[in-house]
Amino acid sequence: MKPSSINKDDKIFIQSSSPINGQILIIEEDDYSVWCYILDKNKSEIEFSGFLCSVGDPTKTNLDLNKIKDSGLPPPLIAKYANEYSYSKNLKESDISIKWFETKVEIFIKGEKYLLMDLEDKISYSKGLSMDGPYGKMLSK
Numbered sequence: 482m483k484p485s486s487i488n489k490d491d492k493i494f495i496q497s498s499s500p501i502n503g504q505i506l507i508i509e510e511d512d513y514s515v516w517c518y519i520l521d522k523n524k525s526e527i528e529f530s531g532f533l534c535s536v537g538d539p540t541k542t543n544l545d546l547n548k549i550k551d552s553g554l555p556p557p558l559i560a561k562y563a564n565e566y567s568y569s570k571n572l573k574e575s576d577i578s579i580k581w582f583e584t585k586v587e588i589f590i591k592g593e594k595y596l597l598m599d600l601e602d603k604i605s606y607s608k609g610l611s612m613d614g615p616y617g618k619m620l621s622k
Contacts, residue, residue: 493574499581506586513557531596531605532616534569564611
């Protein structure tokens with residue numbers, strides 16, 4: 482299933498609705514990362530989130546974490562949690578696809594599964610993580 486997308490300042494912003502249960506998925510790029518959000522049933526609040534990838538190399542990014550914290554943006558990935566899949570260079574909306582199931586949603590980058598969001602347990606599993614932690618859990622093969 483191809484997501485519906487909206488161009489917003491050349492940053493990734495995709496909204497997709499489950500054809501099975503009507504849940505809403507938002508995929509949004511900020512200055513450092515691309516995050517996925519499942520909205521609650523009232524579509525007013527984020528139920529849970531998942532880290533898709535970084536848009537800059539986490540091992541080479543010099544960040545002012547206090548500035549990011551004050552901005553309200555989600556935290557950028559730090560090198561400790563990064564792996565070879567964390568950074569998706571030149572990512573475009575057309576590189577992302579979504580597959581809905583009754584109890585999960587899978588997000589792909591260029592045909593490869595990068596994120597699984599468990600809709601029942603509200604846990605995300607990301608290919609872009611080297612270990613479980615504050616960004617979610619590692620996606621096992």
